[in-house]
Amino acid sequence: ILNVEQSPQSLHVQEGDSTNFTCSFPSSNFYALHWYRWETAKSPEALFVMTLNGDEKKKGRISATLNTKEGYSYLYIKGSQPEDSATYLCAFIGYDSTLTFGKGTMLLVSP
């Protein structure tokens, strides 16, 4: 099992705050990194698929960056809303194509 770390483990912010989380992963054997959002009572769904060093992806108020040389990715949420409350998972994909998930960051946004 590879070491994919996410921090913080949980986060509680107020509506309107901007926030970010970190996913760190092995810098060797990197093929891709995925971010998923897991809302309560639903299935986790993919947010971003990132493959190139320096990649920056954006979907509405959520964006992500990737640094494969140092082995980390940041997920940013601008102006958090209560509906952003979820667990955010990152997954490392190596050249052997196996996915290794981090434990996730649980975000709670209070109105």
Next chain:
Amino acid sequence: GAGVSQSPSNKVTEKGKDVELRCDPISGHTALYWYRQSLGQGLEFLIYFQGNSAPDKSGLPSDRFSAERTGGSVSTLTIQRTQQEDSAVYLCASSHPQTGGTEAFFGQGTRLTVV
């Protein structure tokens, strides 16, 4: 079906009973993963299948847990002599790692409660 299907969606069982959880992955997906999330905890890896074989069983918490996959498709996760600490949401995901970078598709999960 079009997505990953898990059954049952909810299961309440008495301590000491055996339970069987089922995952029906997306057709053609060769990789299948089982995870669980206990209340207030992070996602915990249990086991990974590539086809019918399980190259990584390192996450199974004890010998009460076993999993199999037949025909490269349906997988069952069996928990024998359930304990209260087994209560969790059990998630299954499948992917088709032919080209790499392929996202994982998750089922809705099975919420297991051991009373």
